Amino acid sequence: MKIEERASTHVYRQRQMFTKEELEARERLCVHEQPAYCNAACPLKLDAKAMTAAIAAGDFDRALALYERITPFPHLLAEGCEAPCEQSCKLWALGEGISIRALERAALTWGTKSRGKSFLRKKPTAVGIFGGDLLTLFLAGELVKKRYSVHIYCSQPDAQALVEACVPEASPSAKAATAKALADMDAEFSWNADPVLAYSREERQLKAASFAVAQALFPDLAVEEVLMVSRPHNLITGKTRGVLDAAFGAKKAALSIDRMAQKLDPANTRGEEGAVETRLYTSLEGIAPSERIPVSDKASAMAEAKRCIQCHCEECIRGCAYLQHYQKFPRILTREIYNNVSIIMGDHMMNKPINACALCGQCGVLCPNGYDMGEVCRIARENMVFTGKMPLAPHEFALMDMLFSNQEAFLARPQPGFNRCRYVFFPGCQAAAIAPATVRAAYLDLCTRLPGGVALMLGCCGAICHWAGRYELHSQTKAFLKEALAQLGDPIIIAGCPTCKKELADLPGVTVLGVWEILERLGLPQTRRPDPRPVALHDACGARGDGETQASIRRIAQALGCQVADTPYSGDQAPCCGYGGLTQYTNREVARKMTDKCLERSDLPYLSYCMACRDRFAREGRESMHLLELVYGTSADHCPDISAKRYNRLGLKQQLLKELWKEDTQTVDLGFTIAYTPEAEALMDDRMILKSDVIQVFEHLRQTGEAICDGETGLYITRARQGNVTFWVKYRETDAGYQVISAYSHRMKVVNRQ
Amino acid sequence: MADKNYYTIDPEGKLTCLKCRCKLQKGKAKFLYLDNGFPVELPVCPQCGFVYVPEELALGKVLAVEKALEDK
Numbered sequence: 001m002k003i004e005e006r007a008s009t010h011v012y013r014q015r016q017m018f019t020k021e022e023l024e025a026r027e028r029l030c031v032h033e034q035p036a037y038c039n040a041a042c043p044l045k046l047d048a049k050a051m052t053a054a055i056a057a058g059d060f061d062r063a064l065a066l067y068e069r070i071t072p073f074p075h076l077l078a079e080g081c082e083a084p085c086e087q088s089c090k091l092w093a094l095g096e097g098i099s100i101r102a103l104e105r106a107a108l109t110w111g112t113k114s115r116g117k118s119f120l121r122k123k124p125t126a127v128g129i130f131g132g133d134l135l136t137l138f139l140a141g142e143l144v145k146k147r148y149s150v151h152i153y154c155s156q157p158d159a160q161a162l163v164e165a166c167v168p169e170a171s172p173s174a175k176a177a178t179a180k181a182l183a184d185m186d187a188e189f190s191w192n193a194d195p196v197l198a199y200s201r202e203e204r205q206l207k208a209a210s211f212a213v214a215q216a217l218f219p220d221l222a223v224e225e226v227l228m229v230s231r232p233h234n235l236i237t238g239k240t241r242g243v244l245d246a247a248f249g250a251k252k253a254a255l256s257i258d259r260m261a262q263k264l265d266p267a268n269t270r271g272e273e274g275a276v277e278t279r280l281y282t283s284l285e286g287i288a289p290s291e292r293i294p295v296s297d298k299a300s301a302m303a304e305a306k307r308c309i310q311c312h313c314e315e316c317i318r319g320c321a322y323l324q325h326y327q328k329f330p331r332i333l334t335r336e337i338y339n340n341v342s343i344i345m346g347d348h349m350m351n352k353p354i355n356a357c358a359l360c361g362q363c364g365v366l367c368p369n370g371y372d373m374g375e376v377c378r379i380a381r382e383n384m385v386f387t388g389k390m391p392l393a394p395h396e397f398a399l400m401d402m403l404f405s406n407q408e409a410f411l412a413r414p415q416p417g418f419n420r421c422r423y424v425f426f427p428g429c430q431a432a433a434i435a436p437a438t439v440r441a442a443y444l445d446l447c448t449r450l451p452g453g454v455a456l457m458l459g460c461c462g463a464i465c466h467w468a469g470r471y472e473l474h475s476q477t478k479a480f481l482k483e484a485l486a487q488l489g490d491p492i493i494i495a496g497c498p499t500c501k502k503e504l505a506d507l508p509g510v511t512v513l514g515v516w517e518i519l520e521r522l523g524l525p526q527t528r529r530p531d532p533r534p535v536a537l538h539d540a541c542g543a544r545g546d547g548e549t550q551a552s553i554r555r556i557a558q559a560l561g562c563q564v565a566d567t568p569y570s571g572d573q574a575p576c577c578g579y580g581g582l583t584q585y586t587n588r589e590v591a592r593k594m595t596d597k598c599l600e601r602s603d604l605p606y607l608s609y610c611m612a613c614r615d616r617f618a619r620e621g622r623e624s625m626h627l628l629e630l631v632y633g634t635s636a637d638h639c640p641d642i643s644a645k646r647y648n649r650l651g652l653k654q655q656l657l658k659e660l661w662k663e664d665t666q667t668v669d670l671g672f673t674i675a676y677t678p679e680a681e682a683l684m685d686d687r688m689i690l691k692s693d694v695i696q697v698f699e700h701l702r703q704t705g706e707a708i709c710d711g712e713t714g715l716y717i718t719r720a721r722q723g724n725v726t727f728w729v730k731y732r733e734t735d736a737g738y739q740v741i742s743a744y745s746h747r748m749k750v751v752n753r754q
Numbered sequence: 755m756a757d758k759n760y761y762t763i764d765p766e767g768k769l770t771c772l773k774c775r776c777k778l779q780k781g782k783a784k785f786l787y788l789d790n791g792f793p794v795e796l797p798v799c800p801q802c803g804f805v806y807v808p809e810e811l812a813l814g815k816v817l818a819v820e821k822a823l824e825d826k
Binding site: 005006007008009010345346347348349351352391393394704705706707708709710711712716717719726728730742744745746747748749750751752753754 | 767768769770771772773778781782783784785786787788789790793796797798799802803804805806807809812813816817819820821822823824825826
């Protein structure tokens with residue numbers, strides 16, 4: 001098994017992550033951008049959500065601007081609209097919906113109209129409007145907004161009388177405001193005219209390009225209601241029911257006129273008109289029912305607007321530190337990742353986000369449509385590996401660590417006294433790295449109490465290379481483990497870690513159980529250390545979708561006397577601790593936010609059943625326990641550094657080989673000692689430099705004598721290239737060897753040149 | 755044509771090669787990464803050719819260029 005750095009930045013291989021159709025199908029699952037229920041219900045496309053938000057913020061001017069955008073006569077509409085938006089308000093499910101009409105009126109009352117002028121040039125196309133009814137009234141307004149040259153012919157003597165004839169039922173104030181708006185419009189009026197006569201004259205002379213007539217003038221005309229057009233003469237007319245219907249009809253008619261002015265069929269390419277179905281999902285969890293607040297002044301309008309929950313879907317983002325960090329919802333993130341992967345040359349700006357996802361699948365559970373961002377990121381990683389565009393640097397340490405687990409620290413042995421075993425205990429690499437004493441105790445217990453023999457396999461399940469997108473290495477690891485299992489007689493696997501359980505279950509023809517299932521079957525051992533305190537149970541992301549494991553863990557915790565407090569986002573919704581997906585290695589900032597996200601759910605000590613979770617919580621200063629520590633009365637190491645994690649794995653292997661299989665492993669005597677200052681140890685842990693790396697640097701030094709002395713500090717400095725990295729060590733000489741003061745590394749190779 | 759260098763450090767006689775017992779001098783070196791090369795001038799031993807990459811350079815500019823190239 002080999003890990004190779006990408007050859008060059010000049011390899012221009014490309015493969016799409018998935019087809020355009022699949023991309024679109026995935027994107028459709030995300031409803032974040034779907035319109036709010038109120039917005040979707042309005043045929044005039046009022047952004048009621050934004051208008052309400054503006055009023056809640058006290059910005060009545062903006063609210064008015066939003067409202068005026070949909071209609072030329074807002075006073076008429078605010079009074080006569082049937083308000084389908086109000087009926088579709090989500091808050092009706094709890095108490096009373098938002099009184100949007102009252103807010104519209106509040107915007108009209110307390111908002112100041114913008115004095116800005118339209119930048120649109122006046123169109124030369126003339127439109128004649130004959131006769132006054134609600135449709136032609138609104139149409140005149142719509143067309144003036146579109147900057148047509150509008151000429152209105154009506155029998156009334158003035159604007160006031162025209163409005164009165166169109167909407168006799170409106171209030172005097174609405175009529176007055178509408179009449180003023182009408183009179184102020186940039187249109188020509190022929191008052192006291194005979195509309196029918198005017199129409200026949202205009203039509204003959206063809207002065208106007210389009211004609212709209214009041215329905216009452218030609219009541220027998222057949223009208224296509226979608227277009228508000230009467231064929232074959234393309235005359236605009238129609239009967240409307242109420243103010244909203246008229247306002248909507250006027251919009252449809254204005255669009256028909258637009259198309260006809262361009263000599264196009266009014267029936268084609270009209271875009272999305274009217275109310276729409278929304279696929280939005282909005283959770284009402286944690287929202288208290290409330291009643292409408294009567295709007296009488298600015299303050300009460302703001303109070304009513306503040307009841308609005310601004311319907312939107314952020315189910316995934318709310319639970320996920322990764323999505324919160326990048327402030328992008330899955331649809332847009334997927335599109336950017338898709339584009340990033342498609343880039344042949346240039347900067348791949350989304351590499352970092354691709355490699356920062358924990359691939360934990362939480363979003364897939366939280367999303368009402370099951371949008372799994374982790375799956376997208378994993379496919380992107382595999383694609384980048386395939387095209388040679390995946391840098392090795394972010395994943396190399398973890399991959400080398402996996403190879404260490406499956407080579408130097410790997411152990412697969414049947415239980416002493418057995419040739420073939422019924423079971424094999426697979427504790428997982430992190431358990432051996434963080435809690436070797438617990439692994440030993442668990443194995444000895446299983447050997448004692450389980451009939452049929454229990455083999456031991458210390459190694460990595462392959463999750464690391466799976467997460468890194470190294471599909472070839474993943475296949476090789478699976479084949480390697482399958483072979484090792486075959487040599488043990490294909491026993492039933494007892495996994496100590498839920499991620500291992502999931503990963504190993506993918507091997508063909510294997511049966512995998514969790515150690516927790518076995519412990520429930522056997523009963524808890526005498527070594528158990530009951531802990532009667534309340535604890536916050538953190539579910540491992542590896543156990544997502546595995547309800548039986550989650551339930552089993554809870555039963556064992558209760559049997560241990562723990563008072564288990566379920567936290568928000570527990571069970572299948574649990575967030576990742578920051579280790580999953582290799583986030584810990586690729587983006588420490590995001591990984592830390594993930595850990596914080598886990599820990600913000602409770603102030604209690606955390607009980608987990610994944611050793612990586614246990615370790616990361618402890619590193620953030622929280623009291624943290626693994627279930628097996630309580631079961632076996634053992635303690636994991638406290639925050640072991642990266643070198644200690646390797647030492648623990650190797651040490652456990654050597655200890656068990658000696659103790660159970662009576663095999664002594666040769667320990668190599670270096671012939672010199674290396675001491676580390678505490679600062680150097682902390683630096684090395686931070687910079688991912690292992691003590692074994694430092695040993696190799698000194699071995700190189702002793703072979704070549706290559707080192708320099710810094711006259712300013714008096715320190716010696718040496719280096720050695722190992723694989724893809726050059727390690728530098730600053731040191732002092734001691735009687736028996738060296739004292740390391742500092743260490744650093746770089747991946748670039750440095751050579752002499754002429 | 756003038757020799758192009760992306761970075762120059764002069765050791766100013768402060769560094770000594772332990773193997774050759776001589777002072778490191780400003781010398782020509784080259785960083786190589788992912789099929790890209792960057793000529794630089796670094797402290798070099800005039801005898802054995804040991805090239806010294808100081809900690810600040812490794813964790814500063816070198817790291818930044820590495821990251822930029824990795825995302826190409």
